[in-house]
């Protein structure tokens with residue numbers, strides 16, 4: 001195993017307010033996450049969108065401490081996993097430092113021969129894991145690398161992932177004065193419907209996770225909705241916003257939000273859920289609004305990652 005290493009693939013996020021604009025520009029320039037017009041026009045349109053979007057997004061990052069915590073949380077996951085397996089574990093981000101290219105350039109200086117590439121998006125989408133794996137492939141080609149790469153593209157149905165989520169939901173429910181009648185609301189990152197129409201498995205993966213988790217919570221009321229739309233196309237429905245309104249109209253008073261699609265805290269848990277949806281929920285009468293903790297480096301989640309790596313190495 002001495003010539004083996006792991007790379008955790010993740011989106012990345014701005015590590016300062018100055019980084020918000022270039023981070024967004026990297027994201028809106030990636031035609032795998034968003035196609036805007038013909039390829040030759042995309043850089044120009046991306047720059048226009050980013051110029052308009054940056055002030056509001058910067059304000060949100062300012063309100064959560066001036067940066068995305070995704071870099072240090074992913075580093076902590078990597079360090080905990082490395083300690084558990086005794087295999088070096090690196091981080092490769094798609095849209096901000098440490099970029100996959102930077103990490104691979106460093107890795108080249110070690111004697112690594114086999115690389116386990118583990119996408120930290122539990123549910124596969126071309127927009128996320130697909131883009132990260134293609135980036136990895138391009139970076140390896142640029143380096144003329146002969147590394148053997150073992151890919152772990154998703155883990156939405158892995159029993160240890162379901163265990164890790166179950167543990168957080170159990171703790172969330174137990175935190176209510178009375179857990180009877182608490183409504184669960186799974187909130188997954190939205191995706192343009194066109195991806196699904198073209199065969200993207202993301203929605204099926206999300207639905208499978210919800211089904212497997214709910215086998216552990218029989219009798220608990222639950223809904224699935226989609227948050228964080230980012231453009232004027234048709235996105236997955238129902239939206240988290242509309243679902244909160246509908247639940248409130250039906251008399252819901254206690255709600256536990258369960259963010260899916262991300263395995264660590266970032267702007268969409270710390271701002272969109274904790275600040276925006278929490279305020280909205282209180283306004284419309286959901287007086288007790290809580291959310292499950294993100295998985296971050298929970299021992300159950302790190303056990304899941306360790307098992308995924310062990311299984312991948314056994315079969316390759």
Ligand SMILES: C=CC1=C(C)c2cc3[nH]c(cc4nc(cc5[nH]c(cc1n2)c(C)c5CCC(=O)O)C(CCC(=O)O)=C4C)c(C)c3C=C
Pocket residue numbers: 011012013014024027033034053057068069070121125127128189190191192202230231261262265266267268
């Ligand atoms: C432009 C279209 C976008 C698609 C499609 C999309 C899908 C998608 N994203 C995640 C996970 C994350 N997205 C995050 C931020 C973020 N995403 C988009 C756009 C799309 N995402 C933007 C423009 C941004 C930046 C914030 C903003 O401008 O609102 C993040 C957070 C990064 C951080 O701050 O740490 C995550 C994580 C998934 C899982 C997904 C589809 C499956």
Ligand SMILES: [Fe+2]
Pocket residue numbers: 189228
């Ligand atoms: Fe996103």
Ligand SMILES: [Fe+2]
Pocket residue numbers: 315
């Ligand atoms: Fe395989």
